[in-house]
Amino acid sequence: MPVSADDALEVALIVNGTPVRVAGDPTRPLLAVLREELGLVGSRFGCGLEQCGACMVLIDGTPEFSCSREIGNLAGRTVTTIEGLGGGRGLHLLQQALLDEQAGQCGYCLSGIMVSGAALLARTTRPSRQDILAALDRHLCRCGVHNRVVRAVQRAGAAMESAAAEETGA
Known part of the structure; x- marks a missing residue:
């Protein structure tokens, strides 16, 4: 039924x-608002049932399924999508590590x-x-890149430590 x-x-x-x-139906899923109104299409619709993780975004820094989060419940919250992961400074170190490890196949789940x-x-x-x-358990990937993804997360962590050490002069 349309919203009056x-x-x-x-x-x-x-x-x-x-x-x-964002104005409109308060029960509209965050994923629809991101993709259709804000043009942020990196988060994907997979199942709509919190079973695949393709729609995952950060809400106040916590991974959440955007397919089931109603926009009306998100007032004042901070949402970070795959497009914003690097914070406007280019690629996030994990994005680069996934490229370096050649961890993408179809790429549907990667965001x-x-x-x-x-x-x-x-x-x-x-x-x-x-x-x-454990952190990636809620994600369904059928391409079989799991080992490469794990290596990429480890690589990005090491790169983050190196960057932090350089900043502190250690």
Whole structure:
């Protein structure tokens, strides 16, 4: 049933560092708003049931499924998509590491994997293999690049440590 003008809602949030206002049906999925209204198509629609992870974004720094998050519940929140992962400074180190490890096949799942991997690396730059597998457990990839993805997360963590050491002069 279409939303009437009385039911429409305006939501203000921050997407990839930019304040945005979205008006309309408050039950509309974040994924639809990102793709259709904001032109951010890196997050993908896979299943719509929180089973594949292709739609994963960061909401206030935590990986969340955007296919099931209603825009009306996100007022004042900060959303980071794959497009904003590098923070406007080019590629995130994990994005570069995935390229270096040739971890992409079809690439459909990779945006969600990168978002979850980056969230893990924000918590620790030395995640164990088990930490990485746990962080990426909600992602479905049928191409079989799992080992390359794990290596890429480890590589990015090492690169982050090196960059931090250079900044501190250690």
